[in-house]
Amino acid sequence: MxxxxxxxxxxxxxxxxxxxxxxxxxxxxxxxxxxxxxxxxxxxxxxxxxxxxxxxxxxLPIPFVLLFGRKLVDWMKKFKLFRRIANRMENKAHEHSMKKFKLLGLFIFVAIPLPGTGAWTGAFVASILNLRMKDALPVITAGVLTAGLVMLILSFGLLHSIGIG
Incomplete structure (x- = not known):
């Protein structure tokens, strides 16, 4: 990547x-x-x-994903090309930890900077779980800021200390 x-x-x-x-x-x-x-x-x-x-x-795009994510996932499921991705997002949303700890689970999911996690997927998960924007948006924002701090430490700290960049 x-x-x-x-x-x-x-x-x-x-x-x-x-x-x-x-x-x-x-x-x-x-x-x-x-x-x-x-x-x-x-x-x-x-x-x-x-x-x-x-x-x-x-x-910037996250409020739109929260508003239209459920409809987009339903639309994606109609096409073989996108069906697997849509089903994967739904499965992620309905995992035990996400259903049980909704907002905390959403925060952790967005905050850990790993492939397949982040604000976009978190917003889709929130829309699949029918979380309200007023609840999901601050949690996703906090997760993005946390992931940003982790990435700052890795990029500006670690990469700089070993002489890359």
Whole structure:
């Protein structure tokens, strides 16, 4: 994934400001804030602006996912190409821990920066569980900020200390 991000950053860097590149990378599903923070580090953006820019970029689409996620998952299930992804999201949402600990489970799911987790998937899970936006959005935001802090430590701390970047 890092090679893909590096190639995308190099291409976009020719035409856009580093801040806009980090913002746009953070908006992408799957890549999200995790990739945006790495891109911001690679582009030489300081850590605090990087956190703010990437958090805003990651969070911008989330209210729309919360509003329309259930309908999108239902639509995806109609097509063989997307059915597996839709079923996987529904299964994630209905796992015992997510149903039992809804908001805490959602926070942990979004906060741990691993593949397949993050704000996009968390918002789909919240919409499948019929969580209200006023409840889910602050929890997802807190999870994104927590994931951002973890990624800052890894990117700006660890990578910098071993001389990468």
């Amino acid at each position: 890092e090679v893909i991000i590096d190639n995308m950053v190099s291409f976009l860097d020719q035409y856009l400001s580093p801040e806009l590149v980090a913002f746009l990378v953070s908006m992408l599903p799957v890549v999200e804030l995790r990739g945006g923070i790495i891109a911001a580090y690679a582009l030489g953006i300081d850590w605090l602006p990087a956190l703010l820019i990437c958090t805003l970029g990651n969070m």
